[in-house]
Structure formats: structure tokens, C-alpha cells
Amino acid sequence: MGHGWEGVVLKLMRGKDFVFTVTGAQDVTAHCRRVHFTDGGMLAATGAHPTMWVRVWFPDAGRPHQRAYTLVDPDPAAGTFALEFALHEGPASRWASAAKPGDTVAATVQGSAFALPEPAPGRMFLIGDRASAPAINSLLTAAPEVPATVWLETQHDSDRQLPLRIRPARHQVHRLPRQDGGAHLAARVRADLPALLGDPATAYVWIACDTATTRTLAQFVRRDLAVPRSQVHAQGYWRP
Numbered sequence: 687m688g689h690g691w692e693g694v695v696l697k698l699m700r701g702k703d704f705v706f707t708v709t710g711a712q713d714v715t716a717h718c719r720r721v722h723f724t725d726g727g728m729l730a731a732t733g734a735h736p737t738m739w740v741r742v743w744f745p746d747a748g749r750p751h752q753r754a755y756t757l758v759d760p761d762p763a764a765g766t767f768a769l770e771f772a773l774h775e776g777p778a779s780r781w782a783s784a785a786k787p788g789d790t791v792a793a794t795v796q797g798s799a800f801a802l803p804e805p806a807p808g809r810m811f812l813i814g815d816r817a818s819a820p821a822i823n824s825l826l827t828a829a830p831e832v833p834a835t836v837w838l839e840t841q842h843d844s845d846r847q848l849p850l851r852i853r854p855a856r857h858q859v860h861r862l863p864r865q866d867g868g869a870h871l872a873a874r875v876r877a878d879l880p881a882l883l884g885d886p887a888t889a890y891v892w893i894a895c896d897t898a899t900t901r902t903l904a905q906f907v908r909r910d911l912a913v914p915r916s917q918v919h920a921q922g923y924w925r926p
């Protein structure tokens with residue numbers, strides 16, 4: 687598949703291309719669909735890390751559209767993984783809603799690099815929504831012994847049923863409805879976090895919401911709470 691100028695740019699930046707094949711799909715909630723894939727050799731070549739994401743080229747109206755998605759349960763030995771799609775308007779959502787075994791998509795692995803800080807943080811603070819729930823789950827799984835507080839913004843009632851891989855003894859979850867373009871979530875985190883943070887040098891704060899909310903919260907955490915840059919990861923996942 688030709689990827690237009692976006693693909694040419696990625697090629698020049700030495701991205702790695704693979705073809706994924708759908709092996710099955712199921713609804714996780716009314717607004718989230720999980721699609722299972724074989725990886726076309728990707729994981730053997732790249733390995734896997736928590737929050738790992740790929741740039742997938744979704745065909746729509748005769749042209750490919752590049753969108754980022756997070757690997758769920760990547761298994762390098764089996765060469766399989768899943769993607770969990772938050773469903774809304776858009777080429778990726780449309781493709782996922784119709785995906786069936788045998789369908790293929792091209793993908794480029796580039797830009798995804800991540801490691802939790804060493805030594806392990808004293809506590810993790812994870813702030814996201816439906817789009818970043820797969821990444822939050824990968825962090826909870828990668829550091830199961832680290833206490834964590836999660837703030838998850840919900841857009842639909844069904845988002846409250848999104849499965850989070852929490853261990854109730856160590857993980858606390860706050861589900862908050864999306865209001866005022868993310869301002870409600872931001873206000874709640876601003877109110878809660880200072881009392882929970884402890885030593886900023888051993889805290890770890892991971893933020894992936896819509897771009898504006900992510901920026902607001904990242905500034906708050908770095909500037910107002912003085913959490914060192916090495917202990918903060920912030921990346922906008924979608925644009926309203």
C-alpha cells in the first residue's frame with residue numbers, strides 16, 4: 687500500500703513497516719472494540735515494552751490514514767497482540783467496527799520507546815481515558831508491586847465498565863465524567879494529587895489524555911509540584 691507523503695516521511699526516518707492480519711474481534715464495551723492480530727514478524731524484530739504503540743495505516747475513502755494504537759498483551763513468541771479501539775467518528779474507529787478475520791493493515795513502528803524509571807517509583811499516578819486505558823493497563827501489569835492511583839476520564843456510561851488491571855490492595859481508581867473539555871478531570875487531579883504525591887523525586891506521573899488536558903496537567907505537575915522531568919511522562923493521545 688502506498689502511504690502518501692506521511693509514509694514517505696516515515697520511510698526517510700527509517701521506520702519499520704509490517705503487515706498485521708486480523709484473527710478475531712469482540713466488543714469490550716458499547717464504545718470499545720478489541721481486535722486481535724498476528725504481527726507479521728514485528729515483535730520478533732522489535733521486542734515489546736510497556737505502553738508500546740504502533741502507527742497503523744487505516745484505509746478510508748480510498749486513502750490511508752495514519753493513527754497511533756497501543757499494543758495489548760503483545761506476545762513475541764506467538765507473534766500476536768490485540769488493539770483496543772475507543773469507538774467514535776473517524777477512519778480507525780470505522781475500520782475497527784467492521785474488522786473481521788483475514789483483514790490486513792500496514793503499520794510502522796517508530797517513536798515508541800519507554801521504560802519505567804529505575805529504581806522503581808514509590809507510587810505511580812496514571813491519568814488518562816478510553817484511548818490510553820490500554821497503556822495504563824500495561825503500566826499496572828509491568829509494575830504490579832508499585833502502588834498506583836488512576837484517574838480515568840469517561841465519555842460514556844459504558845466507559846465505567848472498561849476493564850482496568852487493578853489490584854485492589856495497591857491500586858486506587860477514580861472514574862470521572864468528561865466535562866468542560868477535560869477541565870473537570872484536570873481540576874480533580876489538581877485537587878487530589880498534592881496530598882498524595884509524597885516525595886516528588888520518587889513519584890512517577892504518567893499523563894495521556896486529550897492534548898490540551900495533557901499539557902495543562904503536565905505543566906501543573908512539573909512546575910507547581912516540582913516533579914522532576916525524569917519522573918513525568920506526558921503525551922497527548924487525541925485532539926477533540
Ligand SMILES: Cc1cc2nc3c(=O)[nH]c(=O)nc-3n(C[C@H](O)[C@H](O)[C@H](O)COP(=O)(O)OP(=O)(O)OC[C@H]3O[C@@H](n4cnc5c(N)ncnc54)[C@H](O)[C@@H]3O)c2cc1C
Binds near residue numbers: 751754755772776817
Ligand atoms: C501513543 C498513542 C497511543 C494511542 N493508543 C490508543 C489506543 O490504544 N486506543 C485508542 O482508542 N486510541 C489510542 N490513541 C488515540 C488515537 O490514535 C486517536 O484517538 C485517533 O485520533 C483515532 O483515530 P480515528 O481515525 O478513529 O479518529 P480521527 O479521524 O482522528 O478523529 C475523528 C473525530 O473523533 C474525535 N476523536 C478522536 N479520538 C477520540 C477519542 N479518543 N475520544 C473521543 N473522540 C475522539 C476527533 O476529535 C474527531 O472529531 C493513541 C494515541 C497515541 C498518540
